[in-house]
Amino acid sequence: MPKALYPGSFDPITYGHIDVVKRAYKLFDELFVAVMRNPTKPMLFSLEERQQLVEDVMRQEELTNVKVISHDGLMIELAKNLGVSAVIRGLRVTSDFEYEWQMALTNRDLGPEIESVFLMTSREYSFISSSIVREVKRYGGDVSHFVPKLVERALEKKFAEQKKS
Amino acid sequence: MPKALYPGSFDPITYGHIDVVKRAYKLFDELFVAVMRNPTKPMLFSLEERQQLVEDVMRQEELTNVKVISHDGLMIELAKNLGVSAVIRGLRVTSDFEYEWQMALTNRDLGPEIESVFLMTSREYSFISSSIVREVKRYGGDVSHFVPKLVERALEKKFAEQKKS
Amino acid sequence: MPKALYPGSFDPITYGHIDVVKRAYKLFDELFVAVMRNPTKPMLFSLEERQQLVEDVMRQEELTNVKVISHDGLMIELAKNLGVSAVIRGLRVTSDFEYEWQMALTNRDLGPEIESVFLMTSREYSFISSSIVREVKRYGGDVSHFVPKLVERALEKKFAEQKKS
Amino acid sequence: MPKALYPGSFDPITYGHIDVVKRAYKLFDELFVAVMRNPTKPMLFSLEERQQLVEDVMRQEELTNVKVISHDGLMIELAKNLGVSAVIRGLRVTSDFEYEWQMALTNRDLGPEIESVFLMTSREYSFISSSIVREVKRYGGDVSHFVPKLVERALEKKFAEQKKS
Amino acid sequence: MPKALYPGSFDPITYGHIDVVKRAYKLFDELFVAVMRNPTKPMLFSLEERQQLVEDVMRQEELTNVKVISHDGLMIELAKNLGVSAVIRGLRVTSDFEYEWQMALTNRDLGPEIESVFLMTSREYSFISSSIVREVKRYGGDVSHFVPKLVERALEKKFAEQKKS
Amino acid sequence: MPKALYPGSFDPITYGHIDVVKRAYKLFDELFVAVMRNPTKPMLFSLEERQQLVEDVMRQEELTNVKVISHDGLMIELAKNLGVSAVIRGLRVTSDFEYEWQMALTNRDLGPEIESVFLMTSREYSFISSSIVREVKRYGGDVSHFVPKLVERALEKKFAEQKKS
Numbered sequence: 001m002p003k004a005l006y007p008g009s010f011d012p013i014t015y016g017h018i019d020v021v022k023r024a025y026k027l028f029d030e031l032f033v034a035v036m037r038n039p040t041k042p043m044l045f046s047l048e049e050r051q052q053l054v055e056d057v058m059r060q061e062e063l064t065n066v067k068v069i070s071h072d073g074l075m076i077e078l079a080k081n082l083g084v085s086a087v088i089r090g091l092r093v094t095s096d097f098e099y100e101w102q103m104a105l106t107n108r109d110l111g112p113e114i115e116s117v118f119l120m121t122s123r124e125y126s127f128i129s130s131s132i133v134r135e136v137k138r139y140g141g142d143v144s145h146f147v148p149k150l151v152e153r154a155l156e157k158k159f160a161e162q163k164k165s
Numbered sequence: 166m167p168k169a170l171y172p173g174s175f176d177p178i179t180y181g182h183i184d185v186v187k188r189a190y191k192l193f194d195e196l197f198v199a200v201m202r203n204p205t206k207p208m209l210f211s212l213e214e215r216q217q218l219v220e221d222v223m224r225q226e227e228l229t230n231v232k233v234i235s236h237d238g239l240m241i242e243l244a245k246n247l248g249v250s251a252v253i254r255g256l257r258v259t260s261d262f263e264y265e266w267q268m269a270l271t272n273r274d275l276g277p278e279i280e281s282v283f284l285m286t287s288r289e290y291s292f293i294s295s296s297i298v299r300e301v302k303r304y305g306g307d308v309s310h311f312v313p314k315l316v317e318r319a320l321e322k323k324f325a326e327q328k329k330s
Numbered sequence: 331m332p333k334a335l336y337p338g339s340f341d342p343i344t345y346g347h348i349d350v351v352k353r354a355y356k357l358f359d360e361l362f363v364a365v366m367r368n369p370t371k372p373m374l375f376s377l378e379e380r381q382q383l384v385e386d387v388m389r390q391e392e393l394t395n396v397k398v399i400s401h402d403g404l405m406i407e408l409a410k411n412l413g414v415s416a417v418i419r420g421l422r423v424t425s426d427f428e429y430e431w432q433m434a435l436t437n438r439d440l441g442p443e444i445e446s447v448f449l450m451t452s453r454e455y456s457f458i459s460s461s462i463v464r465e466v467k468r469y470g471g472d473v474s475h476f477v478p479k480l481v482e483r484a485l486e487k488k489f490a491e492q493k494k495s
Numbered sequence: 496m497p498k499a500l501y502p503g504s505f506d507p508i509t510y511g512h513i514d515v516v517k518r519a520y521k522l523f524d525e526l527f528v529a530v531m532r533n534p535t536k537p538m539l540f541s542l543e544e545r546q547q548l549v550e551d552v553m554r555q556e557e558l559t560n561v562k563v564i565s566h567d568g569l570m571i572e573l574a575k576n577l578g579v580s581a582v583i584r585g586l587r588v589t590s591d592f593e594y595e596w597q598m599a600l601t602n603r604d605l606g607p608e609i610e611s612v613f614l615m616t617s618r619e620y621s622f623i624s625s626s627i628v629r630e631v632k633r634y635g636g637d638v639s640h641f642v643p644k645l646v647e648r649a650l651e652k653k654f655a656e657q658k659k660s
Numbered sequence: 661m662p663k664a665l666y667p668g669s670f671d672p673i674t675y676g677h678i679d680v681v682k683r684a685y686k687l688f689d690e691l692f693v694a695v696m697r698n699p700t701k702p703m704l705f706s707l708e709e710r711q712q713l714v715e716d717v718m719r720q721e722e723l724t725n726v727k728v729i730s731h732d733g734l735m736i737e738l739a740k741n742l743g744v745s746a747v748i749r750g751l752r753v754t755s756d757f758e759y760e761w762q763m764a765l766t767n768r769d770l771g772p773e774i775e776s777v778f779l780m781t782s783r784e785y786s787f788i789s790s791s792i793v794r795e796v797k798r799y800g801g802d803v804s805h806f807v808p809k810l811v812e813r814a815l816e817k818k819f820a821e822q823k824k825s
Numbered sequence: 826m827p828k829a830l831y832p833g834s835f836d837p838i839t840y841g842h843i844d845v846v847k848r849a850y851k852l853f854d855e856l857f858v859a860v861m862r863n864p865t866k867p868m869l870f871s872l873e874e875r876q877q878l879v880e881d882v883m884r885q886e887e888l889t890n891v892k893v894i895s896h897d898g899l900m901i902e903l904a905k906n907l908g909v910s911a912v913i914r915g916l917r918v919t920s921d922f923e924y925e926w927q928m929a930l931t932n933r934d935l936g937p938e939i940e941s942v943f944l945m946t947s948r949e950y951s952f953i954s955s956s957i958v959r960e961v962k963r964y965g966g967d968v969s970h971f972v973p974k975l976v977e978r979a980l981e982k983k984f985a986e987q988k989k990s
Contacts, residue, residue, distance in 0.1 A: 108285070404634040448778035450764050522827055522910060522940060612944065614942065801899045
């Protein structure tokens with residue numbers, strides 16, 4: 001049965017991402033979650049920190065069969081190398097759908113044998129984004145509805161470090 | 166491996182629908198295509214005619230493992246009865262995405278164990294809709310880029326009958 | 331303090347509408363809910379039935395200060411006659427926002443002293459529409475997450491009557 | 496220099512349409528305005544009445560070089576027969592842009608030599624649609640900001656006739 | 661009667677913002693306009709300069725009962741501290757509506773007792789944004805339709821300073 | 826017959842842009858392509874490099890009557906100085922349409938005599954953007970479907986230079 005890849009920045013991973021992982025996990029035999037370097041946007045957490053958080057969350061959620069990797073390069077090349085049939089995208093109602101579409105069409109051109117599969121995030125988590133989580137936590141707001149406890153602690157530690165320097 | 170259902174009115178089936186069937190077919194072990202009665206909209210072809218056209222097209226395209234059925238009732242009940250994991254929706258760039266979303270959220274409420282899976286129609290067919298095919302053909306326009314020959318002939322026959330009565 | 335009007339077809343009233351009523355009720359001193367005749371769309375329930383359902387729901391929800399009326403004519407004329415400052419519109423993420431905007435701009439031209447106020451429906455109810463409720467119930471689906479019990483019974487009665495005739 | 500065609504239902508013509516005509520008129524040497532029969536939607540005015548209103552308005556606005564015609568058939572066939580280079584579409588902010596796009600892509604397939612040219616309606620008129628004009632006037636509302644006097648009178652006469660029958 | 665908060669960057673305040681203030685002012689007994697620090701985006705004017713411009717404009721427009729404040733932190737915390745019932749958002753047709761929605765849903769989670777109230781900007785000002793005003797003025801374009809004279813002068817002074825340094 | 830201006834960043838020019846140039850070229854007697862400096866966004870290629878690439882591509886495509894210029898300032902001022910009747914904008918289905926609209930309305934305010942004319946990019950190229958081309962090429966992906974060979978070579982040279990420094 002087909003393998004799938006769920007790529008993202010995960011800066012940091014949220015309940016929205018976890019919800020997508022769980023949905024994809026039920027549909028596919030093998031699921032890779034790939035933390036992408038993405039050098040064109042500044043990130044709060046390093047690639048290694050982001051991968052570590054995803055791995056910690058997968059273990060805690062007992063999604064132990066999900067393979068967490070990181071990648072510096074074109075997503076579609078990674079998909080080809082892994083031999084996946086599908087690339088998973090989580091759709092939130094408030095997604096930048098036009099951008100998603102543009103990327104998916106570009107990827108189809110670069111790797112026509114790989115299908116873009118859009119899954120709908122749970123209504124409960126459909127408005128969460130990593131950038132809003134970072135913005136709320138930077139000001140000391142409560143993000144416990146948006147991210148697991150261990151991610152919240154990582155955010156606290158990161159912002160404490162930033163203030164010191 | 167999971168089974169999937171691709172429901173629709175198929176009034177009539179177009180190259181856009183066929184493209185989605187082929188994509189879903191690669192991802193799922195078993196695929197049902199269900200022609201829905203849909204009594205709230207007037208249809209050009211009867212339920213039986215629409216099912217026959219889908220079956221003829223599947224045979225011609227050698228998609229012989231696709232099961233074509235028809236249904237009069239709630240789609241989500243059909244999905245439960247068939248024991249599918251996923252309901253397939255074809256996304257065109259010009260889809261009525263808000264409506265798709267609303268239906269998918271309603272279906273999640275009625276059948277939370279069944280996933281809505283959105284696949285992207287080929288760029289080539291991404292603007293075709295059954296209603297535009299009907300409109301163009303009604304005026305004698307060329308629809309050979311939009312539907313297979315056998316569907317074009319069915320449209321010609323139908324409009325010829327309508328003119329007589 | 332300002333008065334407000336919340337107009338709609340309410341064919342039938344849903345938890346989404348009730349959520350908007352409660353939100354508007356907290357903001358305004360006096361709230362009118364107006365059931366509009368709307369002759370351009372066929373309705374399942376008569377104007378009288380729709381008004382009765384809204385009244386029954388308001389009583390049950392103990393929103394006893396909300397005034398329920400019905401109107402056959404231009405909404406903006408009703409708003410002027412009632413002397414309200416604001417017309418309430420419930421925004422769902424899946425709203426036909428362009429249509430809402432067009433109506434609001436037209437209404438501003440016809441009654442510039444009356445403000446269109448958009449309130450956001452609860453995430454929980456943000457995908458419910460009367461038309462989906464009717465469609466689901468017509469096929470015997472469960473609508474208890476979408477409408478109060480008394481509305482569900484009215485739908486059952488209505489569809490039973492339709493089958494007889 | 497190129498000729499252009501501006502097709503529509505014009506049921507009835509509004510200040511929004513007139514604004515588009517004036518803009519297209521400045522850009523093209525020869526401009527056709529075509530009133531389309533459109534049998535799939537019920538119309539308030541007959542094809543002949545709609546064409547007459549457009550002609551009357553063109554005369555009043557002194558757009559005497561604009562050629563007003565009517566057509567029963569595919570728009571793109573008309574465009575080919577007239578030998579135009581461009582088909583004009585008026586874009587309002589509240590347009591059903593996805594539908595416009597779908598039609599334009601279909602037309603490009605049926606007549607690739609003819610360009611779809613989108614012009615932006617004036618902000619002042621950007622929310623007017625024929626259907627809202629009919630709805631407001633049906634209830635006796637003031638439509639003098641939306642349509643010329645002669646169109647308003649035609650609406651009054653039409654609704655008076657409808658009431659009698 | 662309820663109090664309301666209208667938060668924003670106001671870099672600088674435009675006729676669009678002023679229009680929203682006037683509309684909110686009619687609906688609420690007490691209105692706060694809060695200039696937010698917003699450290700994630702670079703600003704042209706300092707927090708103090710932006711607050712001063714808002715205050716000067718309020719005085720000039722004789723909106724003397726509007727309270728102008730500035731805030732460095734989460735907007736929803738400010739709303740709670742001020743005891744407001746509503747947070748005002750101005751909707752332009754060209755708003756980034758998805759972003760607005762996402763923020764409003766996040767805020768509802770962080771402060772469920774506070775309502776997001778969307779008001780429609782006047783058609784005349786519905787396309788103005790601070791960023792376009794800055795871009796046009798940077799090149800010496802005329803912004804007198806978009807901002808009051810005193811804001812235009814502040815922009816001129818700021819750009820003259822930037823050129824010197 | 827009217828002159829037209831097609832402005833953009835062209836960082837770098839893509840098959841999408843070339844498609845728009847060809848469409849505009851058929852409609853207008855004289856066509857200017859203007860490479861804009863755009864100091865608010867960081868560019869990969871310098872203004873001179875971008876202009877050179879556009880010129881090279883125009884020569885190769887034998888669009889020798891197109892005048893390629895560069896401009897540092899407001900686009901609408903350039904349009905006035907050139908005496909054009911129309912400013913061309915290419916619409917992709919995945920355009921940021923709201924932004925396009927906002928700019929077009931602003932430009933109409935600054936130069937009401939100049940028409941914004943939206944042309945539809947070919948379906949084949951409708952998802953290409955300069956930013957995606959840069960992103961794909963940066964990682965060594967194949968961009969030969971998106972840009973002419975000479976642009977591809979310029980990208981390779983640029984990224985090779987960046988790696989050295």
